[in-house]
Amino acid sequence: MAAKIFIDGEAGTTGLQIRERLAERRDLELLSIPTESRKDKAVRAALLNEADIAILCLPDDAAKESVSLIENDHTKVIDASTAHRVAEGWAYGFPEMSREQAGIVASAKRVANPGCWPQGPIAMLRPLIEAGLVPADFPVTVNGISGYTGGGRTMIEDYVAKGEDAPEYMPYGLTFKHKHLPELQRYAKLGRVPFFQPVVGNFAQGMVVTVPLQLSHLPKVPKGADLHAAIADYYAGIKGFVEIAPLEASERTPELNPEIYNNTNRMRLHVFANDDIAQALLVAVYDNLGKGASGAAVQNMDLMLGV
């Protein structure tokens, strides 16, 4: 029997992308909500309780409401919002994060889809901290640029309306309290809050996230090759969509184009280093709407369905 999937928030940026990704799937029955009822609590409640898996593509408060409307023991949930990412009883939906995580997601009833920003730095820092190359309390900095679809409907409408007049490069998060910090700190296994300062660019989709490292401040100064080997070894036995570029010594590379993996679920990690002056840069490239949101939700859904 086809599994019943309900996307609560199917008209939004993330919801629409998930619908597109599932459109050809014959093993699923998509429960759709009539446009005029899409914010009607009673209609949503009925569909949430009918679904085998409900995927919530809503603002945080509406996502919490959806969870509270589920009255049965049967409906599993994937929440794309920030509401439950460090909440008790929720599995973090980044299956490549560890050898166990895909199994944890597969058997979970409640899965919190990760935020787009934290996934890259978690993917790069967690292996280095586990390998003991970077101490957990090291003062880590994370920067990056994302396309404007990361801000959802409101930001998309703003950028589209401004067109060429929209800012090409707009730093934000300037109070350093970005909503992704708790999940980033927890799942990267960082002992202190990282410094995180993102940028939104005048392009729709895709992102590059960077972690610069002053290696001379580490207790035992690693070479770039040590960092690269630790990350490559970590993912060698983990199936999924995280891949490692060869250790690179180029001045620039077209591979760091934020749009390069758009409409895929790929995340590619790079290590650049200058051993003479003990500096390195970790870089993750992926699609904020792919691995950063809708692609990850479909990957988690498939794990939960045993596909």
Ligand SMILES: NC(=O)C1=CN([C@@H]2O[C@H](COP(=O)(O)OP(=O)(O)OC[C@H]3O[C@@H](n4cnc5c(N)ncnc54)[C@H](OP(=O)(O)O)[C@@H]3O)[C@@H](O)[C@H]2O)C=CC1
């Ligand atoms: N865009 C991205 O790259 C990412 C987004 N996310 C998260 O996914 C979630 C959805 O984001 P995104 O798709 O970008 O946002 P959008 O604003 O594009 O879509 C949200 C949708 O939810 C609808 N909605 C709002 N309140 C309710 C309600 N009470 N009942 C039913 N529907 C409601 C909105 O309708 P209306 O517009 O009419 O208010 C809209 O269609 C958010 O929590 C976001 O933080 C996560 C990772 C990445």
Ligand SMILES: CC(=O)N[C@@H](CCC(=O)OP(=O)(O)O)C(=O)O
């Ligand atoms: C460019 C941009 O504005 N991006 C969003 C994050 C998008 C995302 O990951 O969303 P949620 O964590 O809300 O699910 C931001 O920084 O707030």
